[in-house]
Amino acid sequence: MGKYVEDSKELLQLVGGKENIAAVSHCMTRMRFVLNDPGKADIEKIESMKVVKGSFTQSGQFQVIIGNTVSDFYNDFISVAGIEGVSKDAVKQAAKQNQNVLQRIITALAEIFAPLIPAIITGGLILGFRNCIDSIYFFENGTKTLCDISQLWAGIDSFLWLIGEAVFHMLPVGICWSVTKKMGTTQMLGIVLGLTLVSGQLLNAYAVAGTAAADIPVWDFGSFKINMIGYQAQVIPAILAAFTLVYLEKFFRKITPQAVSMIVVPFGSLVLAVIAAHFILGPIGWKIGSAISTVVYAGITGSFKIVFGAIFGFIYAPLVITGLHHMSNAIDLQLIADYGGTMLWPMIALSNIAQGSAVFGMILLQKKNARAQEVNVPACISCYLGVTEPAIFGVNLKYTFPFLCGMIGSACAAVVCVATGTTANAIGVGGIPGILSIQPKYMFSFFICMVIAIVIPLGLTLIIGKKKLTSEEKNGAAVESDDTAAGMDMTEDAVAVTGQEGNATGTGKDLKAFLTGQVISLKEVNDGVFSEGVMGDGFAIIPESDVLYAPADAKVTVLMADSRHACGLTMGNGMEMLLHIGIDTVEMQGEGFEYLVKEGQQVKTGTPLIKFDREKIKKAGKRDVTVCIITEEGNAENIQFKDGIHAEEKVTTVLTYES
Numbered sequence: 001m002g003k004y005v006e007d008s009k010e011l012l013q014l015v016g017g018k019e020n021i022a023a024v025s026h027c028m029t030r031m032r033f034v035l036n037d038p039g040k041a042d043i044e045k046i047e048s049m050k051v052v053k054g055s056f057t058q059s060g061q062f063q064v065i066i067g068n069t070v071s072d073f074y075n076d077f078i079s080v081a082g083i084e085g086v087s088k089d090a091v092k093q094a095a096k097q098n099q100n101v102l103q104r105i106i107t108a109l110a111e112i113f114a115p116l117i118p119a120i121i122t123g124g125l126i127l128g129f130r131n132c133i134d135s136i137y138f139f140e141n142g143t144k145t146l147c148d149i150s151q152l153w154a155g156i157d158s159f160l161w162l163i164g165e166a167v168f169h170m171l172p173v174g175i176c177w178s179v180t181k182k183m184g185t186t187q188m189l190g191i192v193l194g195l196t197l198v199s200g201q202l203l204n205a206y207a208v209a210g211t212a213a214a215d216i217p218v219w220d221f222g223s224f225k226i227n228m229i230g231y232q233a234q235v236i237p238a239i240l241a242a243f244t245l246v247y248l249e250k251f252f253r254k255i256t257p258q259a260v261s262m263i264v265v266p267f268g269s270l271v272l273a274v275i276a277a278h279f280i281l282g283p284i285g286w287k288i289g290s291a292i293s294t295v296v297y298a299g300i301t302g303s304f305k306i307v308f309g310a311i312f313g314f315i316y317a318p319l320v321i322t323g324l325h326h327m328s329n330a331i332d333l334q335l336i337a338d339y340g341g342t343m344l345w346p347m348i349a350l351s352n353i354a355q356g357s358a359v360f361g362m363i364l365l366q367k368k369n370a371r372a373q374e375v376n377v378p379a380c381i382s383c384y385l386g387v388t389e390p391a392i393f394g395v396n397l398k399y400t401f402p403f404l405c406g407m408i409g410s411a412c413a414a415v416v417c418v419a420t421g422t423t424a425n426a427i428g429v430g431g432i433p434g435i436l437s438i439q440p441k442y443m444f445s446f447f448i449c450m451v452i453a454i455v456i457p458l459g460l461t462l463i464i465g466k467k468k469l470t471s472e473e474k475n476g477a478a479v480e481s482d483d484t485a486a487g488m489d490m491t492e493d494a495v496a497v498t499g500q501e502g503n504a505t506g507t508g509k510d511l512k513a514f515l516t517g518q519v520i521s522l523k524e525v526n527d528g529v530f531s532e533g534v535m536g537d538g539f540a541i542i543p544e545s546d547v548l549y550a551p552a553d554a555k556v557t558v559l560m561a562d563s564r565h566a567c568g569l570t571m572g573n574g575m576e577m578l579l580h581i582g583i584d585t586v587e588m589q590g591e592g593f594e595y596l597v598k599e600g601q602q603v604k605t606g607t608p609l610i611k612f613d614r615e616k617i618k619k620a621g622k623r624d625v626t627v628c629i630i631t632e633e634g635n636a637e638n639i640q641f642k643d644g645i646h647a648e649e650k651v652t653t654v655l656t657y658e659s
Contacts, residue, residue, distance in 0.1 A: 002076035007051045016040030026074040033062040123167025127387045172197040172238035179242035185249045202230035241277035313414025316351040341423035347414040349434035353453040354410035356383030358402035359391045361461025368475040386430035409457030413449045420445040511551035511655035513647035517544040521643045538629040539641040548610040550603040564593035574634025583623040592616030606650040
């Protein structure tokens, strides 16, 4: 019988019993439950248990922080409960039962777009910059752009389109690849499917609105014809086509004998998916777009234009998700031809500003979360310059509420815009610089609309975000998270050592620096678990070297076989410590880390423990700050940390204590 049998029995009862547990697993410091009815968990009593350090619910999982002995606790728990534990991935899948349909859709979108975010952000910044140099009439009394007066800038503009086109026009290729990757099917087939959607043989999606029906190329099959239309920048057709490919491949794998599967599976699934994409899914998408165009044209010129403005302002951002927003170009061109200007484009620009303002709110809310700011800041800039995809897919959809706040702000601004008849001379920059495309007599009214589109989403995001965001989301966290709107899966780094007794030696009254670098306090780590002292007190070093050394004579008690990013030591006086390299580095799955010792090995002060590659950590988008947590003080007293100094590995004293 284990030492945690009674605690396990108590926790089992407090989470609602065996029948309330859909799945259970554990991480390095916590139990992870998927509960059939989360409301049955008595959180107050659970957190009052001596063995429990805290709890929280995230992405459909109820997580109970146990600490350094979670592995032993888990073994006793599944024995007492009479259930089998499952993998973390299985827990994630089971957790979806606690998500509603909207949450599942958003989670799926986040998981699909997460790998694409860096490219989308890059493309957004490039297109935003191009908008400034080729669409804003700064020169010669507002008649020419920078590209018009400079061949150098015209050349730069043309060259940068190479990247912008690759990112946005070819977006279906990335989407199809990402879906097949997420679903575990053949990624190369996904890439080929995506290429068939944007092939140069097809009429470019952007040219469809300006092409007469009789001039659209077709595939002629004798008894019927199919339009040869491309789906550049289209999201929904690409997602539908990709999932069709996924399920076709799984179907063929299930029914095809192994001997011929290499031929039948890829051929059958790809050909049928391409046929479905061009014969069914694509045309349906275009019919939906055409219907929307008709409604928009009637609404913007009718007697209920204010109501229409509110509706259009509210739904335009969701249209961007579907790719149907490109249909607005045809309406804009018609309005310009009929009325000498377009009243639709100003509302589109305001919607972009509103979504950017919601991201700006997230920048303020997450000012201490360096990882989030890497996406927030460039997404906001590109959004204000007229390209919303990085903001929508990278930030706002991830958290949901900023997206809705942007939609509300856009609707309010659109009402004022339509009420004042604000009109643009032509299609211009869909962001803050868009004011330069507005007819001079409407510039002031558009300025008022911009203020509305900035203030309302920003204010709503700040108010709601203060209540909705967890401290980890605000300040940066090392806890595990299964969330994707920018995708990105944050994994637990709060690892603790198992308290083992042995023949460890070493009763020195100081610890030496385990790395060369700046010593900082735990608070400065800005991590939700380490910084709050949940696992114990300690300090950290911002490394300038790449080998982790033993700070004292001790016994190696815990090593992480898969990730190799942490080490647990036990000293002869009973003091236990965790040395943890980086934040979220467990996600690297050991890439760039090498153990130089074995579990159970006795080490001396200065013994090399772990070799790590700081460049690989950086390229993986992680922080390399290395934490030392005293998880058990043993016989040590009056422990003092020497933060705020620059330390030399194996030489500088970073901790003193009395024994």
